[in-house]
Amino acid sequence: MRTILCLIASNCFMTYAWYGHLKKDTSDMPLLKLVVMSWAVAFFEYLFMVPANNIFGKKEGFTPFQLKTIQEIISLSIFCLFAVFFLGESIRWNYIVAFVFIIGAVYFMFLPASR
Template sequence: MRTILCLIASNCFMTYAWYGHLKKDTTNMPLIKLILISWAIAFFEYVFMVPANNRFGKQEGFSPFQLKTIQEIISLSVFFIFALVFLKEQFRWNYLVAFVFIIGAVYFMFIPSSK
């Protein structure tokens, strides 16, 4: 559970660092300033991501493939909410279909293998 919570927190920071500036007109802001602001926010992404992937995930028995899959699902889920709520993007039916296929991929990732 620590892994999931840390990945959620990490992805909230990452999503804001990458896409938060799209809400404002930053065309007059020097690019280096925008990059440095994003890096400062992304620092907190790593504060949560590194323990989630390198310590907690392994302790909780996740394989690297499973950790990456969990991270991507959380990343897409956080972005989905962020895009709808913060950026006021429109939801489209094909997004739902894509998410269903991704959930199918997660299902197959977690099927126990017969070693």
Template sequence: MRTILLLIVSNTFMTFAWYGHLKHQDTALWKVILISWGIAFFEYCFMVPANRYGAQEGFNGFQLKTIQEVITLTVFSIFAVTFLKEPLRWNYLVSFFFLIGAVYFMFKK
């Protein structure tokens, strides 16, 4: 469970680092890059332990990456709807459904 929580926190930081500047198009690109790097530092402070703990808990690299991608899309969806004010369309939900299917097959023995 700590792996999942750390991945959620990590992806929240990374989503803001990568996409938060889209609401501030008037800010100089070099400033956005520096700010994003500063935010990404905190992302790494959570991502690295998440992967380390996940490996210790029995997840392999493929499983950790798949979990991380599903969390990334979940965090980004919430971010896009609430922060960027973008609509959540039906085809996005269908694609998420297929990703959940990928998770199922990733963990199938």
């Protein structure tokens, strides 16, 4: 559970670092300033991501493939909420269908290995 909670926190910072500047017009802002601002926020992402993968993920028995898959699902979930509530975007039917297919991929990722 610690892995999941750290990945959620990490993805909140990551999503804001990557997409938060889309809320306002930054066309007159120098690119370097945007990058430095995003890196400053992304620092906090790493404070959660590294322990989630390297410490908790190993202890909780996740494989690297499973960790990446969990991270992608969390990332898409956080982004959907962020896009709707922060950026004011709407969710279209095809986004939902694509998300369902990704959830199907998660199912297959966690099937027990057969030898």
